[in-house]
Amino acid sequence: MTQPPVTQPPDQPAAQPSNHGGPVDGTSPWADDGFATKAIHAGQEPEERTGAVAVPIFQTSTYAQDQVGITRAGYDYSRAGNPTRTALEEALSALENGRHTAAFASGMAAADAALRALLRPGDHLIIPIDAYGGTFRLIDKIAVPWGVSYTAVPLGDTGAVRAALRPETKLIWCETPTNPLLGIADIAALADIAHGAPGGAKLLVDNTFATAYLQQPLELGADVVLHSTTKYIGGHSDVIGGSLTTADDEIGEQFAFHAKSMGGVAGPFDSWLTLRGVKTLAVRMDRHCDNAEQIVELLTENPKVGTVYYPGLPEHPGHQVAARQMRRFGGMVSFRVRGGQEEAVKICSRTRLFTLGESLGGVESLIEVPALMTHMSVAGSELEVPADLIRISVGIEDIDDLMTDLADALA
Ligand SMILES: *Cc1c(COP(=O)(O)O)cnc(C)c1O
Numbered sequence: 496m497t498q499p500p501v502t503q504p505p506d507q508p509a510a511q512p513s514n515h516g517g518p519v520d521g522t523s524p525w526a527d528d529g530f531a532t533k534a535i536h537a538g539q540e541p542e543e544r545t546g547a548v549a550v551p552i553f554q555t556s557t558y559a560q561d562q563v564g565i566t567r568a569g570y571d572y573s574r575a576g577n578p579t580r581t582a583l584e585e586a587l588s589a590l591e592n593g594r595h596t597a598a599f600a601s602g603m604a605a606a607d608a609a610l611r612a613l614l615r616p617g618d619h620l621i622i623p624i625d626a627y628g629g630t631f632r633l634i635d636k637i638a639v640p641w642g643v644s645y646t647a648v649p650l651g652d653t654g655a656v657r658a659a660l661r662p663e664t665k666l667i668w669c670e671t672p673t674n675p676l677l678g679i680a681d682i683a684a685l686a687d688i689a690h691g692a693p694g695g696a697k698l699l700v701d702n703t704f705a706t707a708y709l710q711q712p713l714e715l716g717a718d719v720v721l722h723s724t725t726k727y728i729g730g731h732s733d734v735i736g737g738s739l740t741t742a743d744d745e746i747g748e749q750f751a752f753h754a755k756s757m758g759g760v761a762g763p764f765d766s767w768l769t770l771r772g773v774k775t776l777a778v779r780m781d782r783h784c785d786n787a788e789q790i791v792e793l794l795t796e797n798p799k800v801g802t803v804y805y806p807g808l809p810e811h812p813g814h815q816v817a818a819r820q821m822r823r824f825g826g827m828v829s830f831r832v833r834g835g836q837e838e839a840v841k842i843c844s845r846t847r848l849f850t851l852g853e854s855l856g857g858v859e860s861l862i863e864v865p866a867l868m869t870h871m872s873v874a875g876s877e878l879e880v881p882a883d884l885i886r887i888s889v890g891i892e893d894i895d896d897l898m899t900d901l902a903d904a905l906a
Contacts, residue, residue, distance in 0.1 A: 530590065530708055531777040538585025539770070550582040552767045575755045579763040583770045584738070587728075590707040590773070591720050593740040595747025597754040598766060602703065602723025603629050604759030605737030609721060610634070611757070612749040613666050613697055616642025620666040621659050623650045625880070627674045627701065628870040634668075635876075650680035651813055653688060662693045669717070670701040671710075672817070674855075675829050675865040675886040677804040679813025682820055686716030697746075703727070703856070708780045709822045713742050726856030727826070730772040730779055734765050779858065782891040783826030790889050793898055794830050799838070799905050801831035801883070827855060829865075829886045836882040839864050843885065845904040848896055855888035860897055862887045 525532040541548050555577075558570045570576050584596040599605040610633070614620060622634060624647045634645055646659040650669055667689045671680040682700060689698040699719040700712035706727045712720050722728055724736035739750045754760050761769070791805045806817035807824030817824060832839040842862075843851050849862035853869050863869060866882045889897065 527592070533589040534586065534776050535774045537589030538582045550579055550767065550770060552763050553578045554763050573763070574758055574760055577760075577763050577766070579770070580761050580766040583761065583766040583773070586770060586773050587707075587722070587724075587738050587740055590776075591702075591713055591740040592707075592711055593713050593720065593742045594744065595742075595750065596738055596740040597747075597750040598724070598761040598769070599737040599739070599754065600759045600761055600765070601735045602721070602725060602737035603633060604757075605721055605723075605739050606630055606633055606701075607637070608750060608753040608757055608759065609699055609719060609739055610638050610643070610666075612746070612753045613699070613719070614638070614643050615665075617663060618665040619644045619646070619661050619663045620668055621645065621650075621656060621664060622647050622668045623670050623673055623678070623680070624648055625673045625676045625678055626668070626670055627703075628865075628872040630668070630670075630701070631876070632872045649678070650685065651678055651816075653681065653684050656685065656688055660688070660692050660696075664692050664694055664696050666696055667698050668701070669698060669712075670704070671820075672704045672806055672813075672825060672827065674704060674827070675804075675870060675880055675884060677704075677806055677811070677813075677827060677829055679806050679811070679817045681816045682710075682712050682715040682717055686718075689718075690716075704825055704827055705821060706776060706780060708777050709784075709825055710820055713740070715820060718743060718746060724769045724772075725854065727780065727783070728772055728776060728856075729769045730776065730857060731768075732854060732857035732859065734768040734772075736761050736765055736769050779891055780826070781823070783889055784823040786891065786894050786897060787824070787826045787828055787889040789894050790887070790897065790901065791828055793901060794828065797902075797905050799833055799842075801833050804829040826889045827886070828889060829884055831881055832883045832885060834883070836864065836866065839883050839885050840867070842904050846900050847903075848892060848900040849887060849904070855886075857888070858891050860888060860890035860892060860900075 539550050556573050560566050580598050583598050587596040622645050648655045648659045669680050686698045689696040697718040700717045701721045703723045703726050720740045722738045724738055741747050794800045794803045805828050806813055849860045852861050863886055865880045865884050865886050870880045
């Protein structure tokens with residue numbers, strides 16, 4: 496099949512190349528640190544044939560070839576590549592100041608691909624003592640039987656990280672801030688440790704809690720950034736997704752190869768929903784941070800509340816490092832409840848705006864008890880979380896309503 500010829504109405508001059516929404520001369524119409532502009536425009540030029548401003552959902556599995564092996568735009572099958580997914584991948588690369596992104600069907604699919612691409616059986620990796628539960632399960636139950644070994648370390652303690660290095664250590668897996676205890680690791684220091692390791696290790700940073708708006712791990716020396724785009728990047732609790740971004744061409748090629756070979760790629764509609772979220776990431780994150788700061792103030796003054804975990808608090812052990820490597824401190828807050836788990840469960844059942852549920856990073860506020868919900872899989876392990884811990888994902892509702900709701904639940 497051939498394209499119908501594009502004709503110009505006779506009374507109109509032939510179209511001139513324009514750079515509306517897209518570079519034509521190889522330069523970008525945004526500054527390197529123009530985050531909000533990149534979020535809306537990078538990878539999202541108006542569609543060539545129709546000028547559609549919103550990236551179309553290319554809901555197709557396959558693509559017509561003009562001759563055997565000759566494709567129109569490099570696409571031959573949507574597991575290997577799809578234009579809607581490409582748009583998301585280019586946007587995420589721009590936001591992280593990387594060069595290559597692979598978008599996956601979930602954060603865990605991205606994590607799995609990262610482990611397979613960066614490790615071989617026999618290798619060793621270092622993981623955070625308070626890693627996301629699903630990450631811990633993937634490594635402990637899937638990667639270990641595959642043949643790798645790991646050491647769980649508090650990543651805020653660089654001495655402990657150094658002590659855990661072995662000749663076969665090939666990867667440091669970092670989360671900062673961590674889920675659910677908001678621990679902070681020094682990304683630049685970990686990059687130095689990884690790159691100076693006897694076996695030459697890589698540093699991967701799970702940037703899900705901070706997002707590229709608050710923290711740019713590649714700029715700090717990390718080799719790979721992982722996202723559960725399900726959270727802040729999607730931002731509306733309506734899609735599951737994940738991504739891997741790198742500035743290294745060889746690693747980028749490995750990720751694309753693993754995505755295509757293992758097949759856990761993001762579908763066109765999921766990519767489109769995620770891309771729609773990306774556009775408002777900067778404004779949403781600022782509101783998440785504004786609201787979280789006020790919620791933290793309320794919590795620290797409440798007699799029912801024990802320790803409050805928020806990297807913006809000066810007494811937080813990682814505060815200095817967080818202040819150096821983050822733009823702001825994020826929308827996630829955890830706290831311990833005087834009265835134990837029973838009381839924590841009661842508080843979660845009393846909120847009316849904070850919805851009791853897993854996940855985080857959406858526009859709506861969520862509340863949960865990690866030990867009984869998101870972090871069940873680490874019960875009994877060295878990664879176990881306090882039983883009386885409550886984690887909240889502070890949404891972007893009116894702050895007064897959120898304050899009233901939480902204060903009432905704590906009363
Ligand atoms: C949710 C989450 C993941 C897993 O992502 P999914 O999209 O749920 O598969 C990984 N890391 C962190 C920090 C998360 O919060």
